[in-house]
Amino acid sequence: MTAAFEVMREPAERGRFGDYGGRFVPESLVSACEELDRSFHKAWGDPHFRARLDSLLRYYGGRPTPVWECARLGDQLGIRLLLKREDLNHTGSHKLNNVIGQALLAEQMGKTRLVAETGAGQHGVATATAAALFGMECMVYMGAVDVERQELNVFRMRLLGAEVTAVESGSRTLKDAINEALRDWVATAATTHYCIGSVMGPHPYPFIVRELQRIVGEEARSQCREVLAGGDPDVVVCCVGGGSNAAGTFAGFVDTGARLVGVEAAGGAAMHNGVPGVVHGMRSMFLQDEDGQILEAESISAGLDYPGIGPEHAHLGKIGRAEYVDASDDEVLAAFRLLAETEGIIPALEPAHALAWVVREAGRSIPKGSAVLLTLSGRGDKDVALVMSRSARQPELDSEGRRP
Amino acid sequence: MSRTELERSLRRQRDAGRKLLVPYVTGGLGPDWLLAAEAAAAAGADALEIGLPFSDPMIDGPVIQRASVAALASGATPAGILSAVSSVDLGIPVAVMTYYNIIARAGHKRMANLLAEAGVAGAIVPDLPVDEAEPWLAAAAAAGIETVLLAAPTTTDARLKEIVTRTRGFLYAVGLMGVTGERAELASTAADLAARCKEVTDVPVLVGVGISTPAQAAQVCAVADGVVVGSAVVHRLLDGEGPEGVSRLVGEFRTALDS
Ligand SMILES: Cc1ncc(COP(=O)(O)O)c(C=O)c1O
Numbered sequence: 001m002t003a004a005f006e007v008m009r010e011p012a013e014r015g016r017f018g019d020y021g022g023r024f025v026p027e028s029l030v031s032a033c034e035e036l037d038r039s040f041h042k043a044w045g046d047p048h049f050r051a052r053l054d055s056l057l058r059y060y061g062g063r064p065t066p067v068w069e070c071a072r073l074g075d076q077l078g079i080r081l082l083l084k085r086e087d088l089n090h091t092g093s094h095k096l097n098n099v100i101g102q103a104l105l106a107e108q109m110g111k112t113r114l115v116a117e118t119g120a121g122q123h124g125v126a127t128a129t130a131a132a133l134f135g136m137e138c139m140v141y142m143g144a145v146d147v148e149r150q151e152l153n154v155f156r157m158r159l160l161g162a163e164v165t166a167v168e169s170g171s172r173t174l175k176d177a178i179n180e181a182l183r184d185w186v187a188t189a190a191t192t193h194y195c196i197g198s199v200m201g202p203h204p205y206p207f208i209v210r211e212l213q214r215i216v217g218e219e220a221r222s223q224c225r226e227v228l229a230g231g232d233p234d235v236v237v238c239c240v241g242g243g244s245n246a247a248g249t250f251a252g253f254v255d256t257g258a259r260l261v262g263v264e265a266a267g268g269a270a271m272h273n274g275v276p277g278v279v280h281g282m283r284s285m286f287l288q289d290e291d292g293q294i295l296e297a298e299s300i301s302a303g304l305d306y307p308g309i310g311p312e313h314a315h316l317g318k319i320g321r322a323e324y325v326d327a328s329d330d331e332v333l334a335a336f337r338l339l340a341e342t343e344g345i346i347p348a349l350e351p352a353h354a355l356a357w358v359v360r361e362a363g364r365s366i367p368k369g370s371a372v373l374l375t376l377s378g379r380g381d382k383d384v385a386l387v388m389s390r391s392a393r394q395p396e397l398d399s400e401g402r403r404p
Numbered sequence: 405m406s407r408t409e410l411e412r413s414l415r416r417q418r419d420a421g422r423k424l425l426v427p428y429v430t431g432g433l434g435p436d437w438l439l440a441a442e443a444a445a446a447a448g449a450d451a452l453e454i455g456l457p458f459s460d461p462m463i464d465g466p467v468i469q470r471a472s473v474a475a476l477a478s479g480a481t482p483a484g485i486l487s488a489v490s491s492v493d494l495g496i497p498v499a500v501m502t503y504y505n506i507i508a509r510a511g512h513k514r515m516a517n518l519l520a521e522a523g524v525a526g527a528i529v530p531d532l533p534v535d536e537a538e539p540w541l542a543a544a545a546a547a548g549i550e551t552v553l554l555a556a557p558t559t560t561d562a563r564l565k566e567i568v569t570r571t572r573g574f575l576y577a578v579g580l581m582g583v584t585g586e587r588a589e590l591a592s593t594a595a596d597l598a599a600r601c602k603e604v605t606d607v608p609v610l611v612g613v614g615i616s617t618p619a620q621a622a623q624v625c626a627v628a629d630g631v632v633v634g635s636a637v638v639h640r641l642l643d644g645e646g647p648e649g650v651s652r653l654v655g656e657f658r659t660a661l662d663s
Contacts, residue, residue: 014535024504026463026530028556028581030563169469170459179462186463187582189558278504278531279460291481292509293459 007321008210008247008254008312015203018318020311023202025281029182032189037204039109044211049104056100060133061090063097063215067223067373073342077362080371082227083345084220086245086378093348093378094216094245095126099195101212103130106193113137113192117181119146119174119241120302121153122348122378123197128162130195138162141180143173146302153382171296174305178280198242199310202281206310210247216375217252224373232256233373235366239353240264240324241303243310245377250322258373260322262313263353265304265332268297271317271324274308284311300329300386301349303378327356335359336380336387348378349386410451410497410525410550410573414608414630417450423661424574424610424630425621427637427654428453428501430471431488432480436647438488443647444637445494448658453528453632454489456482456502463530465585467635470642482506482515486522499526499552499573504540507532512543519549526550526573534567541570552576555601557593568605577601577628579611585635586616590623598628618660625661633657 015021023033043049057063065085074081086094099116106114114131116138118124124140131138140157144166147154157164170176178201185194199206199213224233236253238246240262250260264271274285279294287295287307297307309324316322327335332349335356340346347355354374358366366372380387414424427444429437431454441452457472457480464472482502489498500519507515507529519527527549532540534553544551550572555564558581568575579594580587594611601609611624612632621631633654640649 022536023533024531024536025533026556026578027533027554027559027563027567028463028578030533030535030556031558031560169466170473175460179460182462183465183583189581276508278508280462281531283508286505288505288509290509291483292505292507293476294505 007316008251011203011207015207017312017315020283020314021203021206022283023281024278024283025202026186028186029189029202032185033202033204035109040105040204040208043105043108049108053101053104056104057097057215061096061100062088064219065089067220067227069227070343073339076342077359078368079362079366081358082224082233082371082373083376084216084249084373085376086216087347087376091126091129092381093122093126094213094248094375095123095197096129097215097248098197098209098212098244099123099126099130102193102195102208103134103136106136106195107134109193111191111193113139113188114195115139115141115181115184115192116195117174117177117197118142119177119305120382121146121150121157122303122382124162124164125153125156125160127195128157128160131162132160139184140164141167141177141184143167143171143177145172146174149302173296175294175307198244199247199312200242200280200282200284200308206282206312209244210251210312213244213248214251216245216248217250220249220373221252228371231371233258234370235259235261235372237261237263237354237358237372238375239304239350239377240309240313241306241350243313245375247310247312249375250316254321260316261357262322262324263357264309264324264326265297265299265301265353266326266328267299268304268306269326270307270309271313272326279308282311284308284314300332301353303348303350304353325357327353331356331360333387333390345376346380346384347376348380349383351375351377410499411607413497414450414574418608418629423625424450424608425654425657425661426451426453426610426630426632428455428632428634429641430455430457430468430475430638431485432457432475432478433471433638433641434474437641438492439647440641440650442492442494443651444654445496447651447654449496449654450630451497451499452494453499453501453634454485456485456500456506458503458506461503463583465583465635467586467639467642468584471638482510482518486518486524489524490522497525498523499528500524501528501530504529504532507540512540516543516547516549520547524549526552528552528576530554534563534570537570554578555597557581557597564600564604568601568607571607574608574610575601575605576632577609577611578613579624580614582613584613586639587614590614590620594624595627598624602627618656621657622660
């Protein structure tokens with residue numbers, strides 16, 4: 001087996017993470033992927049590029065984000081609970097780290113237009129933001145079902161000057177939005193960069209997005225050492241849609257003894273319920289039927305509504321360096337409220353999955369007194385209306401045990 | 405029917421001075437897709453592409469997307485389509501066109517054998533570029549299935565050399581940078597790419613994607629050995645024109661290519 005410290009570095013030849021990854025794209029996209037690979041390697045090794053990115057993330061994005069120790073909730077759970085506060089980034093999630101990096105890269109490649117897919121709209125809003133900042137055109141593809149569910153984010157993207165296209169094909173959700181973004185890119189790659197939202201897609205995307213999110217794990221590691229008197233956390237836990245906040249966080253801890261845990265939505269648990277397949281340019285784990293038709297994921301959190309997972313996670317799971325678990329909608333809603341009530345932080349529903357797992361396992365597979373780092377990947381403003389409507393549909397019992 | 409070797413058959417026609425016509429029909433689309441395939445064969449096609457529909461047809465435009473959704477919604481499966489194909493004698497070679505996940509899910513060897521047993525001669529897998537193709541190419545070759553590789557306008561000379569040595573059946577020259585679908589004009593990239601391909605290979609070079617009218621087909625065949633016509637055919641089926649509509653359209657392409 002590969003030594004742990006070699007894991008989460010460069011993928012092997014042809015973009016492989018063990019059996020997973022690769023570049024399964026139409027011939028028309030091969031040259032665009034190759035150009036991107038060359039440009040990224042050049043930029044990533046260029047101190048001038050790195051300095052510009054650092055400066056943008058600091059002064060525009062608000063980095064570094066703090067690590068906050070949840071004293072009240074930690075006491076309640078019998079553990080030390082540390083939150084990496086990615087919710088405090090500009091636009092409210094870790095997605096900004098990725099899009100600022102990709103927009104800068106696009107600029108270096110001479111591209112004038114960004115296309116992106118989005119599910120809940122967080123990555124779409126982040127991309128629209130970066131496009132406005134860089135003076136680029138922006139087209140965001142969003143499943144028609146999600147456009148209806150996430151009206152406010154659609155309006156935000158338009159305010160930022162982006163065009164939003166409702167995707168009517170297939171199941172009209174995130175996976176179809178990715179297909180549509182790829183279709184756009186096939187025809188426009190000469191002038192357009194596809195700003196993918198997670199550690200997925202054809203090589204080199206899973207690698208690029210992980211490197212752009214690595215800052216989350218690197219910051220968190222040194223911040224944890226301050227809080228834990230030089231020690232590392234016992235457990236590092238993140239939610240996983242495609243897996244970008246998890247990949248960035250894990251990259252900072254993969255060479256420590258920390259237990260790495262990725263939490264998927266129960267209705268989109270590609271690691272548990274999926275099988276190996278090749279979709280969206282990569283070999284990974286996917287929910288699919290016996291014939292290889294891709295199934296729809298279903299979750300209360302649109303950001304985790306993806307029937308697959310990034311290929312590096314499939315690899316980390318296979319070699320046993322990380323474990324992948326899932327949380328149900330009900331557990332997630334309870335965790336959402338718990339963090340709001342005990343710490344005054346309203347989390348996005350996505351990282352509420354990670355918290356739901358911690359709440360379930362504290363005192364069980366997480367021994368009492370353990371130090372747990374959880375990446376709070378986004379803030380919950382976008383989800384408040386949804387949680388409100390869920391609560392309205394299932395009103396709490398009154399003092400006599402009746403539904404009011 | 406007994407399998408007709410795709411490449412041998414296409415070469416024979418081409419060398420006799422005929423321009424090659426390969427229509428595409430989405431398998432499982434409506435009740436009469438197989439009749440439509442038979443009609444296309446009878447109207448002058450030299451080979452047929454039968455689509456095994458996939459839930460996420462990433463390189464297909466709206467027409468074939470709609471056809472794929474409709475076929476899957478009515479219960480189309482690879483096994484069902486192949487069984488239907490094996491039940492008729494089309495008299496010309498058949499290649500399936502599908503996405504790699506359909507093959508990967510079945511298993512390379514199993515899918516190659518299924519195709520061979522159904523009398524299919526070739527396979528076109530547009531999301532499987534030459535660098536990733538080896539395991540499938542080996543399994544396909546072992547079962548006697550010819551895998552058609554694709555070249556694009558942005559393919560470098562070095563890659564093109566690799567592609568032409570690995571392709572079997574014919575070389576699929578993608579006429580434009582974009583997804584399948586009808587276009588008002590023939591893209592300038594189509595003839596350019598066909599010419600580049602013809603320079604480096606003797607394998608029949610067929611242009612597909614964006615060949616929508618008989619006139620466009622004739623125009624590109626000044627350079628290319630033939631054309632693949634997909635969306636224009638499927639469009640007729642989606643519009644309810646049935647096998648007669650397909651027969652008429654394929655006949656028009658045949659006439660244009662022969663004159
Ligand atoms: C706040 C937040 N966290 C997590 C995710 C899931 O993405 P990933 O798994 O790539 O981190 C999303 C996606 O929209 C999100 O908005």
